[in-house]
Every structure is written in C-alpha cells, then in structure tokens.
Amino acid sequence: MALSVKHFCTICEYDGISNTAVTWCTECEVCFCGDCEKTHSKSGLSKHHKTMSADNYKRLPTFMQEIRSQCRDHNTINEFYCSFHACPCCVQCVTDKHKKCQDMKPLSDTLHQVKSSASVQLFEKDLKNVKENLDTTIMYLKTRISTINIQKTKAIEEISYMRKSINDNLNKLEQNIINDLESKHSKLRANMATILQQMEQGSSQIDQMQSQFTNLIQHATELQMYIGLKEIEKTAKYIGDLERTEHFIEKNLEVNISSALQSFLQDVKSFGDININTTSSTLRLKTGRKDQAQHLVTEIPGIEQIKPSLLTRLTSPKDMKLNIWACHILPDSRIVILDNNKKQLVLFSNDGIFIRNVVTFTKNPCDVCFVRNYTVAVTLRAANQIALVDVEKNKIIQTIKLSHECYGVSSDGKTLVITSAGSQCTSVNLNDMSQTILEGMQGISTEKQE
Template identity: 55%
Template sequence: MKKAIDDYLNGLEQKILDDLEINYSKVKSNMNILVQQMERRASQINQMQRYFNKSTQNSTELQTSSKIYSNLESWGIFNETNLEVKISSNLKSILQDVKSFGEIIVTTTSSKLRIKTGRKHQAQDLVPNSPEIEDIKPSFMKRLTIPKDKTNLNIWACVVLPGRKLVMFDYDKARILLFSNDGIFVREVVSFTETLLDACLVDNDTVAVALGSANQTALVDIAKNTIIRTVNLSHQCDAVGSDGEKMVVSGIEKSTIVNLNDMSLTILEGVGAYHIALSNEHIYATINNENKIYCYKITGERLWEFKHEEIQSPQGITLDKNGFVYIASRGNNSIIVVSPDGKASKAILSEADGIKSPYAIDINKETGMMLMSIEISNDNGIVYNSALIYKI
C-alpha cells in the first residue's frame, strides 16, 4: 500500500513539474521576444532622449516624465510575470484528514482439521482434511507420439520418472523405451531375452522389471542404459512394486519382499497378484480373473478386499499422494478409483474419453502426472498401443 501511495504521489508531482516546465518555457520565450523588441526600439529610446531634452525646454518635468512613462508602459516594459505553484486542496487535506494507513481486523474461521476418532480412551490425532473421491477429476494433457516403426508396441507396464520422462515396457520385444515428457520418443534403453511382464519405479532413474518365468527381477538404470543388478527368486515374477527402500515381487501364489539396502529376501505365502503397488507399508494387488482389489500389510496380513461391478478384468494398479487407488479396468474400458479404506469407488475415465483396453498405469505422486497405456487405431484401421497423459 505504501508503495502504491508513493507511486501515485510521485506521478502527481511529476505532472506538476512538467506543467511548470512548460509554462516556464512560455514565459522565457515571451521574455526573449521582449528583449528583441527592446533592441529594435533602442533607436526610439535615443529619439525619446532627444525629445526629452527638447521637451524640458517647453514643458515642466512632470509633463515630460508622464509622456515618457506612457510610451514605455505601452511597450509592456513595466509588466511583471510571476510563476506560482498552487497545491491542490485535496492533497492538502491528506495532512488534515488521513490519520492512519488503515485498521487491523482480526477474523476467526472454523478449523480445517477434523478429529480422527479411535477407541475409547485412545489419544485423538488431528489430521488435515483429505480430498473426497468425488473431487478427483483428471484433465487430459497429451498422447504419446509413437514412431511409425514402433507401432507394434504392446505396453504391459509404464513409469513416470521423477524428471517427468516416460518409460514404456514392451512385452512383445521385451524392451524398454524412453519418451520425453512431451510424449516424443527418445531412445531404446535396453532389451531382454526373458519375458517382460511388469515394471515399477525404484528411485530416481532406476526401475525394476519383472521377468516372468525366469524367476528374476532386474534393476535397470535408465540414464545409463544399463542393467545394474538381477535378483533371483524362488517363484515366477509376474508383478513388481517398490517404495524405494523395499521391493515386492509377486507371483500368483506368493510374493517376496526384497530389502534394497542389504538385498535380503522375505517370503509372503498366500499373497499373490498379477499387478501390485507398494505404498506406506501396504501392498495393493489386482487379480484380473477375480475382478477384485486387495490390500495387505507389508507383513502379509490382509486388510481389505474390494469388488464392484464397474471393475472388470483389473490390470495395472497405482496410488496417488492421498492414498487413492487407481486401477486400469480393461474389461470395460475404464479407469477406476478406489478409496484408501477400500469402501468406495468411482469411474473417472471411460471409453468416451478415449480409454480403450487400458492395461498399464502409473502416477507420479509429486507432480500428479498419470500415465496409462491404451489401444488406438491408425487411418488404415491397424490397432496398436499408445499411452495417454493426464493431470490429477
């Protein structure tokens, strides 16, 4: 506010200074004209001097002086020109009427915290309000530009890197492809001789790749185009998920927790999945022929399962920063969101949005960028895989 007042008053001051300069220039010009007139009339003054000498012989001094004064006055010699700045009365009133810059007003609003209730006598936690499932409305950003020589892609997994670059995992040719955040193909990273079934982000530029019946999961450095480690397991590797510290690799009957610090292994019997996600010490799993979503503790204890008619042949699974679970529902061309407690769901994208046979899905929790693989057809009717990018 102070700066605004200063700027406004400075503007007024500059305006009056400009006006003063203009009027001063006019006065100075008039004075120059008067000087020029005086020079031209110098001879007339000499004549008047002679007239004065002559007139004093025939007239009184008063009469003579009066005539000379009248002539000089007619030339404007005795006129005074003054410049005066008159301060606006409104500006002067500021000193009298304005007593302060304003007033301090204190308002009180209701808290945005809600009470998380627990058992009797249990301490209560204050937690910030979480968004509701109805608030989730993704906005379309762009579609991947697939080169003509790559239209035979069969995308079974996808990852959004922290730097927003996009990684596609091609099942048919067991290869990893890198795309820019604008959806433009950059390069092929690595390829495998084994079957590539699933993949996930581990940390920064490192991804994990589940290699199916080879009973292996590979760690790949995308930036260096290098397989940096291969982990051998006791079961088929159908799905993989990671939180950066641990990696969970699942088969249909059991899973293995890999400690990424010391590479120790822990078997979880009875925890099977075709696709999984790991977040906040919880494992989220889909089994497509059951049309169910499961949630387990990291210890293998089942917390909940969710089944709904709008979930059909669920494939890829991922979570956003608020714990909502996103599923690629391939059977009905939809993207479904399930609440963190597994009690509610909502279809947020459908075939009307261009979702056709979705399979892989991933969300960057920091940026809210959601990536999913779909089927599209070209002008010749040839069907191939691409991917859509949304902001949530």
Template identity: 55%
Template sequence: MSTYCQDHMEKFKLYCSFHACPCCEKCCSDKHKECRDMKPLSDVVAQVKSSAWVQLLDKDLKDVKESFEEIIKYLKSRVNTCKFQKIQAFAKIQYMKNSIDELFNKLEKEIKYDLEYKHSELESEMNTLLLQLEQRANQINQLQSDFSQMTQHATELQMYVGLKEIEKTTSKAAQYIDDLKRGDNLKENNLQVIITPSVHSIVKYVKSFGDIHIHTRPSPLQVNAGREDQAQFLVPTYPGFDLIKPSMLRTLSIPDDKKCIHIGACRILPDSTYLILNNQDKKSQLWLFNNDGTFKKEVIGKLPGSSTDTCFVRNNTVAVTLGSANQIVLVDIEKKKVIKKIKISHDCYGVASDGQILVISSSEKSTIVNLDDIKRGTKDTKGTVKLINLKQTDNAMAKNEKDKQKNNSTHDTT
C-alpha cells in the first residue's frame, strides 16, 4: 500500500491505463515510454471509496472466501471417501484371500483323503500277500524238518511214500512262486503326488495379489473464483475514436526491384517480423520484413491465383486465401514452401485463425476448418467443414435487435 515507487523512490503521480498501474514521473521515461494513455493519478483515484469498484471487490472477496470454504469442505469429504474406499479395498483383499484359503484347504483335504485311501489299499494287498507267503514258507520249513527226520528213521517204504508227498508239495510251492513272478503281485506300486499344473502356475506366474489404481475424474465442484478483470475497474471509460491520436511506429523499406506492388494484407507475426502479401499481375508473393522494417526475404515467389488475405496460424505456418480458386494454402515461412492445400466450396476472401481452427469467409458464407483434422490428412485436403450462411445470420441478428428495441420501448431500463 505504499504510495511511492519502489524503483525510483518517488511519489506516484500518474496512472498508466494500458498496464493498469500507478507511476512516478521517472517511470514515464523508463518502463512506460511507449505507453500513450497516461492520466493524473488524482483524477483516477478521486471518489474511489464510493465507486462501484469497492462494492464489486467486496463481492469478489466474499465469493473467493465462499469458494475456499466450498473447496475445503469438498476436500474433507474426499478425505473421508478415500478412507472408506481404503476400508472397502482391504475388505475385498481379505475376502479374496479367505476364498483362496477355503478353496486350497478343501483341495488339500481331498488330496490327503485320496492319499490315505490309496495307501490303505496298497498296504492291505501287500499284507495279505505277505501273510500267504509266510504261511507257505512255514509249510516248507516243516517239510524240510520232516525230510531230515525221514532220512534218519523211516523205512524204505515210508521213505518212498514220504518223498512222493514232499515232491508234490514242493512242486506246488514252486508253481506258486512262478505264478507270483508272472503276475502283478510282485510289481512295485509307488505312491506319488502330481500337483495340478494350474496350481504350479499360481506359484510360478502369479507375482502380485492385485494392483491399486487411482481413477481420476473431473471434480463436480463448481465455485466462483471471482472476475479476471478486477484491476480494470480503476481505469475510467476509454476515450472515443475522436480522441485517439495515432502515431507512426515503423516504416517498411521496399527493395528497389520490388517497387511495383499491390499490398493485399500485412500481418505482424509473433516474433515481431512483418509479413506482406503482394498481389500483382495475377500472381501473389509473400515477403518477410525484419522488426526494424528492412527487407528480410521472399517467402514465396509465386502463388497460384489471386490472393486476398493471410493470417498467422501457429509455429512457422501462415494461411493464404486464393480468392475465386476456392482454395487456402498453408505456407511454412522457414522452409519457404506450401505444405498444405485446402479446397472448400466457396470463394476465399478473408481468413483468421486461433491456432486450432481456420475461419475462411466469402460474401455470403464462412467455413470453419479444424486444423488437427487437416494435419492428419493428405497434401491436397478437402476438409470436413462447417458452413455458416452469413445472410441467415444477419437476418437472425436483425430480428434479435428488433426484439430488443421492442422490449426497450415497453420497459424502463437503468
């Protein structure tokens, strides 16, 4: 709130309408030497406390305060929502883990039961066979003992009868052993567990239980952040055209070999260079001039047809209309060549661009061309465009104006 200039340490006496700031006398020859609309500061701040600006600023402060309160309330609700979402996510993870545990516990129980059942079957079969073999082995042992006693004490007849019986029993035992060897009873039955491939794949390939994503969407919060032109309310009403005093800023120097010209358009480019459209003898040229007004280069020496207007598009690109040829060309200033041709359905007289679209006008129609669509097209592009009938637009505007006048005649306005 200091009333002194921090750069020159002098009291503010003037006001620059262009920069919307107070100035001291030295500022006029320093930072504001190009500014034309300088006013006495006393005239600007007179009765400022009772001006509408105070009421507007008071309203802006209230709006901004309410906006902060709404945003804080909204963010607090979002914090609680995030906590609830975290609890839900934990519950979902735990539910999935419990489901997996229940499934694997069930599968584990089933495979263990199957293991016990098959082991019991194998053990029972082997124990039964083992019992039979032990009984037959005991029988052979008894025969061997009887054979030893018989050879010592039996008569010749007893010996003959006994040998017959022993031979018969031994033959049966040998046949039994041969049958065992040829059968399946002596094959090795080994217990082995084979884990399902899907279970193996879980261990091998599953590296994460899941992912945590933060899904972003536009905020539904609508707040009033105040006006963007608050500083301008300090400036009095702009003067009328009769009070504006133009002054010469720059003169372009045309080379001697280019004196015969017909200027169709002149544009100041973002780098402060000047672009001249020369339309002479049914051929058009683009010339570029430096900031000091000296000739820099010829961008295009000859364009087809009669050009009527040009405008800056973006980067190093400008658009040039080709009149009755119903065509617009995009020219790269640095490369000095036509990079795109756009055909439309009517004459091309005026052209303007905001870097995103082209607006091409004739006496009755205007065409809007999306530059992004043109960028994806071929060199000769017939754009999908939107046509505006200017006569219909003028009729609609005239009708609206009549309605306004009719309303003004029946109602008092302040």
C-alpha cells in the first residue's frame, strides 16, 4: 500500500501549484484539491462522476493506482479487452498490436457487473488462501535454507574428517617406512662397524711389528721369527679373504615411494564433487478454485491459440549426414542428437552449432533422455541394453542389461522407465540398479527399422 505517498491536485499542478489532493475521480482519473473538487462536482459533465477520498485512493495497491481507462500509447479510451494478452486496448491497439488475437471482447462486456460477480465475492477468501500459501511458502523456504545450512556444515565436517583420516594414514605410513629405514640402517652400520674394528686391530698389530722389525731380526729366535711370519701371513690372508667375500660389496640405502602415492599426486584432481540432488517437494499449498475470477484472471491459451515459431536451426558439418532418431534439450540448453547412420551421440550448442561427437555405439541407438548431472540414458534396442553416457567426459559410464528390447526411455532423475515393442516395460532404480517389470503397460506398437 502506498499510504506514505503524497498526492497533489492534478489541475493545480498544471499551473505549477502543489496543493494536496483530497479526492480522486474514478472516471476522470485525476486528483483534486478542495477548491478544484467543488468546481468538478458542479460541472454538468462531471457532477455525477464517482469520487473517493485521496486517503482511500492511497490504500489501493500501487499496481491498481497505475491502471488507467485511457490507452497510454494513443491517449484514447480503451474499448476492448484481449484475453490472450490479459490487457485492455483501444481501437488503434487492436489494429496495431492485436491483429492475430482471436479472443477480443468489448471492455464493457468484460467489466459488466464485475464487483457483483461470484468471483469477486469469493475474492477475499482467495486472498486469504494466497496469504496462507505465501506464509507457508516463506516458512518452507526458511526451513529449506536452514536445512541446506546444516547440510553445508555436515559436508564440511565430512571433508575435514576425510582430510584428517588421510593425514593420519599418511603419518602412520610415514612412520612405518622411517622405522624400516632406521632398522636397516642400524643393521648395515653394525656390520660395517664390526669389520672396521677388526681392520683397526690388524692395522695396530702390523704397526707394532713394523716398529719392532729390527729388534725382531736381531733378537728373536728362529722359532719366534718363523711363528711371527706365519701370523703376519694369516693377517694378510684374512684381509684378502674379506675382500673376496660380500663384506666389501657396497650396500646403499634408497627409498622407493609407493606408486599408489605417486599416482595420487598425479591422478587425483579434486577432493570430490558437490552435487545438488533434487527430490520431490514436501511443500503443500491450498489449491484454488478452477472457476475463480473468470473475468479477472487470464486463461491459459488453448492449443489452437499457440503460434509456433522457429527458435534455432542445428548446423552440422557438411560431411556429416545425420539420420536423427531422437533429440533432447539438456538443462543448460545444449542439444543431444542420436545419429543412426554412424550409431553415435552428437552434441550441439544452445544456438545450434555442432560441438562434438560424444560417443559411438556398437549397436543402433533408439532413444535418449536426460537423467541427472551430465548423464543421459540411451536405449540400444537390439542389444537389450541401456547405456548411461557422461556427456562431459565423452564416455559410457555404465551399461544396464534388460530382458527385452529397448525402445523409448524416460527418467525423473531417480528411476528409468524403458518401453519395449510389446506390452512390457521395465523400471530401473538408479540408486541400486534394481529392475521391476511393469506388466500390462502399453509399449511401442510399431517398430523403427534400422
């Protein structure tokens, strides 16, 4: 309501004077101040006009205040009402803009006894229902916002838990390999230290013999000299034997990082996917009366009133001769085509430009439908199969085998329904891929020929 808006006298404004309006003439559709209202009420042409106080006029919704009986484009009285466009129009409008509109009625007929009609009498109840529906919807949306906030928090906790689990596992694996490194390093070092000690002892003995060699020659007996030389030979032979064994084979420590960890760094491009999955709404609103406000609410045009118009032409490469068996518009307005010539799924942009061949099938495809995310389902009739295709990744992500030929297919994102040539249909639960035969359902009666 526009109660805060101040209206001024329309007549006085023409003279550049801003006098506050006190009345509104519903027929002249102008505001009057006290003086102008007196003149208006005494004029022979307007003394019987219906007026209302400016305060009551302010209480009308803004959109109602803007409604005029005079055409804004041609400044002439609106004499007709176009039901198709839900708007009043003058004679000139009929000629200029509404030549093809079939349901044109005199405005006087449309407005005849509107306020006393059953629709208006029930208008208050309808407004109450609308208000309740709005309140219900607002509460529903607030609940949904609260729900997705909780879902976001849980998702963050799940991501953090997964990150912590990965960190904990990597820490454990890191400690295991470090422990293994310490063990093997200690063993190698101990072996080499033992040999080093033996070599140092032998070297010390040789140093002692070298320093006393002259004394040995002058003072040692023949027996002592002979036995001493034998000991020296043993030491030399021991060193030679060590060189020929594996004790001096070089053993180096090295680490080989797990190929799984290396591929993790190379292959893992994201932590996961965030999906918005749709389910049936739990919102329940009060339904309106089918016959309410017949003269006030625009009727939905019938099929005979719909005027088809060309929106887009598909442009394919010159060497591509398509034999189109099915076509589907994706939620992002791109278009997928089933080409039976080359048994392929083809992708076009929303303005009809060829993008690429998505996948090629070994059997002739028959029908296609959108499933969810970037996935479409394609029926392969002769193979008794459904192929789930990721349009973004250009690959078949899953194949579902059925007990009958597969013609038409439809999906609500949670279930696939596939028809056969006879009276047998199958529904496939996309969560667990369980199948249910729908006996007695009417399938396709005439087969397409490959």
